[in-house]
Amino acid sequence: MSEQVFLVLTALAEEPLHGYAIVRAVDGLSEGRTRLRVGTLYGVLDRLVAEGLAERDREEVHQGRLRRYYRLTDAGVRALSAEVARLSANVRAASSVLKARGAL
Amino acid sequence: MRSNLERRYRALLRVLPAWYRAEREEEMVGIFLADRTDGLDLEHGWPGWGETGATLALSVRVRLGARRAAGTVLRAVALTGLLGQLVAAAQSWTVTARVGFFGDVQGWWYDVAAAVAFAALVAGRRATGRVVAGLLGLMALVPAVWSVAVGFPSWWALVWHGPALVTAAAAVAGFHREAPPVSRRWWLVAPVGLVAGIASVVFTPGLSTRTMLAAWLIAAVVVAVLRPWSVREPVSAT
Numbered sequence: 001m002s003e004q005v006f007l008v009l010t011a012l013a014e015e016p017l018h019g020y021a022i023v024r025a026v027d028g029l030s031e032g033r034t035r036l037r038v039g040t041l042y043g044v045l046d047r048l049v050a051e052g053l054a055e056r057d058r059e060e061v062h063q064g065r066l067r068r069y070y071r072l073t074d075a076g077v078r079a080l081s082a083e084v085a086r087l088s089a090n091v092r093a094a095s096s097v098l099k100a101r102g103a104l
Numbered sequence: 105m106r107s108n109l110e111r112r113y114r115a116l117l118r119v120l121p122a123w124y125r126a127e128r129e130e131e132m133v134g135i136f137l138a139d140r141t142d143g144l145d146l147e148h149g150w151p152g153w154g155e156t157g158a159t160l161a162l163s164v165r166v167r168l169g170a171r172r173a174a175g176t177v178l179r180a181v182a183l184t185g186l187l188g189q190l191v192a193a194a195q196s197w198t199v200t201a202r203v204g205f206f207g208d209v210q211g212w213w214y215d216v217a218a219a220v221a222f223a224a225l226v227a228g229r230r231a232t233g234r235v236v237a238g239l240l241g242l243m244a245l246v247p248a249v250w251s252v253a254v255g256f257p258s259w260w261a262l263v264w265h266g267p268a269l270v271t272a273a274a275a276v277a278g279f280h281r282e283a284p285p286v287s288r289r290w291w292l293v294a295p296v297g298l299v300a301g302i303a304s305v306v307f308t309p310g311l312s313t314r315t316m317l318a319a320w321l322i323a324a325v326v327v328a329v330l331r332p333w334s335v336r337e338p339v340s341a342t
Contacts, residue, residue: 020135038132039158043165047282050169065134 001083007034008044009053009072009080016057016071019045045070053079107146110137116151119163168278178278182237183225183290184322185271187297189218189240194301202305214243214268221275226290230279237279241272 001009004026011017011025022045023036036044048054053076057069072080098104106114113136117129140149151159168175193215217240224233248265 019131020138023135037155037158038136039155039160039162041135042128042132043158043162046166046169062134066130067134068131 001079003030003034004036004040004044005048006080006083008036008041008048009076009083012054012070012072013077013080016069018060018067018069020067022070048076052076107137109140109146109149109151112149113137113151113155116156116159119160121163121166124166164277165280165282168280169282175278175283178274179283179286182271182275182278183222183286185267185274186218186222186225186237187290187293188322189215189268189271190222190294191297191301191304193218194298195305198302198305214240217243222290222294225275225279226286226288226294228285230281230283234276234279237272237275241269241276244268244272 007026007029008022010029011022017025019038019041023038023041026034026036045054049056049070052073054070055073057071059069060067095104110133113133114129117125117132120128136151136155137146140146142149166172168178196215217236221233221236221240224230224236244265248269251265
């Protein structure tokens, strides 16, 4: 799972979000390290919807512009949980190696 | 009233298929303009290289995705072309064995690259398949450019090396990370092609030079029959 996909899933895990809110949330979650371009965002969303990890929630019109909300599916929650477990295990392994080396 | 920046961004979005724009354009424009409220920027600003690159990448992804006709056609063209190269290789090896001349080293590398690329793509090792297919394309491009440079008829260079170039380009573009797995039936087609290649040389000498042109023709027919440019698919079908 790429970092972008991971961050979008994480952003959607809290509540359904529209595209611009996802971009802002990813920026906040990554502390500014990952900035989603609009083309990238929709590439990720298309992929998540195709894989059944996210789906459309609702549409709203805000200041004359369409806002389409997306939410995580149960499969998306499971995929994110599995990725968190995998990354956590990697972090634990790396931490123990660095501690043994005295670098942490 | 639309600003110049909005007009420029909408012009950029025209690289996306019309059916995709009908579904997503307003949403995308809204996000793009959300942070760009400065009057000077709205008058003179441009989408920027990063946004342009991401939009072009999205365009390619949308057109060549797992369930898109253009992507399906591209992958069929790549596998058909590589299979044609395998048949040509079988013919070449048979002729070599019969004549006893092993001097065409470039041809051997060409055949090996086609066989490896084909096997890698069918086995699901896309990265390997794309890299080797890319090398195959380079092996075709260099002599093609050389032929043109030395004054050899360019149409002949195109006819001779064009199928390999198209095959390589289709493999590199079509077998991206999100491409669906290749049907295992291709494993069955390959030995049939090899046997047919050997038999064609044994029973019909002289046919080998036409094999890649035949593969090229088959690939063109596949594209003409499926007509990917005429497909209208909703975003929700992704």
